[in-house]
Amino acid sequence: MNLNLSFNDNVLSVILLSLEISTTAIIIGILIGIPIGALLALTRFPGKRWIVALVYTCMGLPPVLIGVIIYLMLSRYGPLGSLEWLFSPQAMMMAQSILVTPIILGLTMSAVQAKEKLYTEALKSLGATPWQAAWTIIKEARKGIFAGLGTAFGRAISEVGAVMLVGGNIEGHTRVMTTAIILETRMGNYPTALTIGFVLLAISFILNSFLVMGIIGNLREERNYW
């Protein structure tokens, strides 16, 4: 089986679209998730427990459920039907943003919380203002936050149910790696399906290497601290 044979321009555009959609979703997730996550970690207010519980629940939202809800909202007869976003890359970005934002938010929150316990007292005794203290803690938590971003990206790019529903797997328009794998398998083009699968695996591997390095780095740092 010659895998190079099936690696043509079409496959390349599918890979690029996958990366584009998931990266956009991650950026949206960063803009929303990191500030709110840090805020939740650093502040105390009544009812916070409930919000935290809600965030953790949303971290495990089934992607296909997100897909159905977005589909119904963007459908011609739905509340956002006038946008005409159904079966477009925008719809897929929307679905993936909803998928990754709680993950980034939740993991930022736990990373910042872990550092907060370590540093707050020391920072206070050194005379830092609350803003300076918050900024330092967030900076210290960056490895945990990056690990969260890696996890979120892995979830987004390997997700298939939601993007199939709201994107529609249209050739040259909304076909991404995961939906292409399903189609190629259904058509019996196993080599192409496998090629795309390997690319997906490679991307996931690279991301997870960063993730693992981050975790190891974190552990080492804590050991030094003690």
Next chain:
Amino acid sequence: MKRISFYIFSLFLLLGLLIGCSSAPKADKAAQDTSKPAAQATDSKDKEITLATTTSTQDSGLLDYMVPIFEKQTGIKVKVVAVGTGQAIKIGQDGNADVLLVHARSQEDKFVQDGYGVDAYDVMYNQFYLVGPEKDPAGVKNVKTAAEALKLISDKKSTFISRGDESGTHTKEKSIWKAVGINPEGEWYVKAGQGMGATLQMADEKGGYTLTDEATFLSHKGKLGLQVVLQGDPLLFNPYGIMKVKSTKKSDSADQLIHFFVDENGQKLISEFGKDKYGKGLFVPSAKKR
């Protein structure tokens, strides 16, 4: 060394015993249940065969209606793998199925010619419909043939949703484009790469035209704003074929399944299927040896 081979031997013995125990009662039961041809199947392994077929036969409910009757008559269990025609044929080529029931005549003929299939029969046919939005922006309702209709759609650049998945329906659609001499391309021609149900929904959402098999369209009718804009062109007939995979090791059971579909009785069952629900049969029987 001796001990190891003793253990391995006893392991196999145990496995054999387990398999023997679990399959034997089933065979007895089947023999009791059925009055006649259960004895025709040669051994118990032969009692389970795989039928690779297209999603349309499963989605329309035809197989859920036919297969249990066959299983009851013969005691042979049928595992149905419902996929796109392209994959069904591939599964047959790889020897992962015993019988194929598909609808893409050119691919079927190639399958037999290449020596992968034998005993091919026509089984039945249904119709394809050209469906579109009620407003009919391309004016397809004014013409009588599929060729004229597709030409109008491409001239007006009205949205057309193609299955784009090498399924039987997609193969049929491509053959009509070829007959008109148009190579559909551009913004208006959308290759969905999905099943018939999802493609119909997409056509509904986008206000486009699409080619659909009768059974899937009828079963989705209440949920869609689409209308039939063209039917009755002989070009839109959708013949299904059944054939045996040459490499099958369960030739007897495979023959029985094929004969069940093409014999008088099976043909009668096919003609009656769907009458109560849709007022007319979803498939027209047309058994003929090729």
